[in-house]
Amino acid sequence: MADLRMPDVPLSWALALAWTTLGLVLLMVLALWLLRLWRLWQAPRQARFAARWQPLLLGVAAGDDLPEALPVLAAHERWPLLLLWLQLLLTVEGRSRVRLAALGRALGLTSLVRKRLESRHPPERWVALLALGALGDGQDVPPLMARLATAGPQTVLYLVRAALMLDPAQAPAAARHLLARSDLDLARLSLLLRPCAGPLGQALRALQPPVNSAKAVAEVQPWLCWLRLAHALRQQWPLSVLQPALQPGLDPELTLAALRLYQGEAGDAVVSAHAGHSDWRVRVQVARALGTIGSPQAVPVLLGLVTDTQWWVRYRAAQALLRLPGQTPELVLSRIAATGDRYARSMAEAVLAEQQGSV
């Protein structure tokens, strides 16, 4: 029979454990108490800082000229002021942004930002790069471009943004670099490079990968990177540019990338050719693209897609049908009812309710 007795633990061990636990708890309480004290001590300082600088920053953003004499910027205020200034700078555009940039230069933030580019902490470097895009000048651009080759996947986006904000003529070199990388976070790229999407997108379009003799893509991977980057930069390219990637029988990922990018003004036949694709994600994009093109010839194709086995295909097809010019909700519902598919009808009703804001 097994021995179920508890193992003997020496009393000294148990006491040591109890004291250690108690000590740790007390340490934690002390740390929380100190943190609270520190915050209480900081609060008036922060309030004084905000009262001193915020009206000036807000005034300049709202249209004031720079004052003749600026307040003296203490050394300990420089970094917090840079953060406050940058936050406001990213909130506004137009003349407000230009005036804020002038204020930043007048306060001597440019030298601070250039020093922080060498910081060991990536977030500090990123803040410095965001600020440099507004504060720097032509002399900052070559070092920024030179760093691209050794930068990590996040830093490279901040470098490209800063360089292009200062000199949009660097767009072709930046686009070539981004195309050559496989480690980019495209969602982050989309957000960070939005202000320079114009020149970057133009440069990207000029870098179209080769096509073969049948005018289809020569190699899948370069086309895939090119299309995905263009989509992240929210480019709207005509069908003639995308057509090589929309040839039937290509890699589904490629078809998907080209259809996602397609905003359409014509070409419903090219898009409709993929309506029977075996990959449902392609069919979703076909429905979306047909809704964007807005051609009445798309109605039979969309009526087919609204009875698809995949929920997302039916959803996008119903949205597209209700978006087509001249298709009133009553007409669309009656056409869908004629298909005899009750799931299609309930989907169209759900989309209609969603559009009218009742769900």
Added chain:
Amino acid sequence: MMAKPLCATHVLVVEDEPMTADLLRFVLERQGYRTSHVVDGLAAKAWLQGPERVDAMVLDLLLPQLGGLDLLRWLRVQPSRALLPVLVLSALDGDDVAVQAFRAGASDYLRKPFNPDELLARLRRCMESPAQDLAPAASRHG
């Protein structure tokens, strides 16, 4: 139409980002508007159910508790506030965001980052538009 003196014009700012809210209030108050500020959709709903008069609203879309679009749809079916001019100000970057905002009943739409001069011009135009132009878009399209 006789323009209302700005000092009598009350704008509700619904914005959860402190810097943007500070800037909006600063810009509006400099122009002589009176402002109130709430930081989430539910607080805005409660405020709008109250008795205080308001002449326009600047509304962010991404709000805690209750989103801007839902607040707007709710507002447009409130008899006492249905015609309130609402300028939607949003950082959302999608093709359909502005369309959704107008469908929900926005009087105008401005994308962040924004130009304060443009915001003032659009807000003034919203308030000067005839009432039928500000009728709930949802019911017009429905």
